[in-house]
Amino acid sequence: MTLLRDEDLAAAFDHAARSYDALVAANPGYHAQLRRSARRLGLPRQGRDLHVLDLGCGTGASTAALAAVLPKARITAVDASAGMLERAAAKPWPDGVTFTRAPAEGLAEAGVKGPFDAVFAAYLFRNVPDPDAVLAAVRALLAPGGRLGVHEYTLGGRRVDRAVWTLVCRGIVQPAATALGDGALYRHLWRSVVEFDTAGRFGDRLRAAGFDRVRCLPLPGWQTGITHTFVGRRPLTGPEGAR
Helix, strand or coil: CCCCCHHHHHHHHHHHHHHHHHHHHCCCCHHHHHHHHHHCCCCCCCCCCCEEEEECCCCCHHHHHHHHHCCCCEEEEEECCHHHHHHHHCCCCCCCEEEEECCHHHCCCCCCCCCEEEEEEECCHHHCCCHHHHHHHHHHHEEEEEEEEEEEECCCCCHHHHHHHHHHHHHHHHHHHHHCCCHHHHHHHHHHHHCCCCHHHHHHHHHHCCCEEEEEEECCHHHCCCEEEEEEECCCCCCCCCC
16 A cells, blocks of 8 residues: 555545544544643743644644644644634634645645644644655744644654654554545554654654754653654754745
């Protein structure tokens, strides 16, 4: 099976949107781990002037995590899937949360403009065809000193990490998704993880994209060694920090 990309991937997420929340709710700690990653941005909870971009918001789980951790922030949530975005926008949200349809590669064309104090991306980068181009666009949208937080399935490099991921996907997630008619998407999701960067390689990718203070932080529970938070910063000075 080849990986789904662009319009095919967006269409698969459109179809899966109706059952996506139910499937992720079966993952122990899913929402708590998103909130943990949002806290790792290190932004002040009561920051009233903060503007945060939630890139690849899906049905709004990452948006909810940001809103819980940063209740005073303005949050711009973006996704390429119309179906996922419709589900997200239909939920109750505090003032200051807005939704925009746009692919990660086409933010400027969709009118998404910075500067942002932070960009948060959950489960996004392994699903885009050119992660480096998206990182460059994200860096350009950040204010100097702005934070990047990435919450992503990135295997730690041990054999057991891949084995556990494959066992969970093939034994639990894929059969449930296939029964709902979304088997192709969840087969893609399994493959997208095993073919993507290891955690160490993705950290190197962030540094190569011009981010400093890059850290790779594990998440607890069964996903230890499988899911990580990455944080980095657009430098305050120098070629990458100057605007």
